[in-house]
Amino acid sequence: MxxxxxxxxxxxxxxxxxxxxxxxxxxxxxxxxxxxxxxxxxxxxxxxxxxxxxxxxxxxxxxxxxxxxxxxxxxxxxxxxxxxxxxxxxxxxxxxxxxxxxxxxxLPFVPGGLVSPVIQAAVPFGSWIEAWSWHVDGQRAAADKVRMSLGLWIEPAKQDFGSEGYVLQLRHGIVEVTAWNGTKADWLSKVDVAFQMPQHVLDEAILANAIKPGQLGAVLDKVTWLKGTQEEAQRFSQYFDTLPACEPRSxxxxxxxxxxxxxxxxxxxxxxxxxxxxxxxxx
Missing domain, CATH: 1.25.40.880 (Alkyl sulfatase, dimerisation domain)
Structure with a gap:
């Protein structure tokens, strides 16, 4: 005014x-x-x-x-x-x-922001996943007409919330993350690639990514693949930009x-x- x-x-x-x-x-x-x-x-x-x-x-x-x-x-x-x-x-x-x-x-060793990996591991799954930010290569995903979904199942959990499942869906250039409220069998039928891990393995992944970003090979060996393969999951991840959050692209x-x-x-x-x-x- x-x-x-x-x-x-x-x-x-x-x-x-x-x-x-x-x-x-x-x-x-x-x-x-x-x-x-x-x-x-x-x-x-x-x-x-x-x-x-x-x-x-x-x-x-x-x-x-x-x-x-x-x-x-x-x-x-x-x-x-x-x-x-x-x-x-x-x-x-x-x-x-x-x-x-x-x-x-x-700040190369804080891919999760300024929050320590110990605090990240203590946050409830739902709140932690809602705090995720995405850098999607939208043009590439739209050009390839991608329609893929990745499922994450945490079992057992240490937070007394029971098992928790999430679906990460990529439709062209749009990413959508939803919490699964149904059964594990129904969840598995809705995703293209799915894996399961106990919470202590997830904690190890958070800590490993904080110390050496992107180097999760030892942790991934402890993941149970329920549907699809690790190669398919890597192909899915190629549509996401791993640019550090603390620095713009140019x-x-x-x-x-x-x-x-x-x-x-x-x-x-x-x-x-x-x-x-x-x-x-x-x-």
Whole structure:
């Protein structure tokens, strides 16, 4: 409702039409003074200023490894000095991202998000499966006109819920997961490929996937195949993308395009705030 009113929204033509990234990139090639000033700022322990200068360079060129290194080192120093533990964690996590190449996943061992495998194993099956996210190769599945269903049966369970069955159905480019409320025989007749495992094997799979993502060979040997073969299950899984959840498919030029918050490369450097009076007095 307020869009287009200068002063109340980002409607300033000079701001909406600015060419900051392009111009900074040109200046970076012709006048490397900004990188030098950022390095000097870090050397004289002006880490806030060094991080701000490096941020401008990274926005212009996310692949500028020298600027990323300067900003990562500055963030580590700022994190060590931060009094707020949340800000300290922010700085150190952002430094980890900056030290990796653009487009890579800086948290390779958390395919389940930031939830530990022990907690995942303790969550009820229904809630755990509902929390799954899918990266489906929709175009490929639609082109192949795929109609396949995969069944998972957990028996016995440690959560006193009895046996539980689930059906994962892929129809063209659509994925649907449903909990089975009928008998095991009826469930088996509704799926193309089905396997069964006890809960302790499922717990082993969760832990193994957290330590070495995708390397589940030893665990799969403990699975009982009730219908179809492991090769058919692998063919079914080829329609899903195993892209790490913490990194987009291609480098973004802004957090809005990413659809998520990038801690270091695209977020602004927080402003310095004076320390509390009691802390300054103690110093």
């Amino acid at each position: 307020v869009r287009g009113r200068p002063g109340r929204s980002r409607a300033d033509p000079a701001q909406t039409g600015r060419r900051e990234n392009d111009r900074v990139g040109e200046e970076r090639q012709e006048h490397p003074a900004a990188a030098g000033q950022a390095l000097k700022g870090k050397q004289r322990e002006d880490f806030q200023w060094a991080a701000e200068l490096a941020t401008i360079l990274i926005r212009a060129n996310p692949s500028d490894l020298a600027a990323r290194k300067i900003k990562a080192e500055a963030f580590r120093k700022l994190g060590a000095r931060a009094q707020n533990p949340n800000w300290s964690d922010w700085f150190f996590t952002a430094a980890m991202e900056l030290e990796n190449k653009p487009g890579s996943c800086f 480098p973004c030029r802004g957090a809005e395009r990413c659809g998520r918050l990038r801690l270091s490369t695209y977020a602004a450097v927080p402003e310095e705030r004076p320390a509390p009076r009691s802390v300054r007095a103690a110093a």
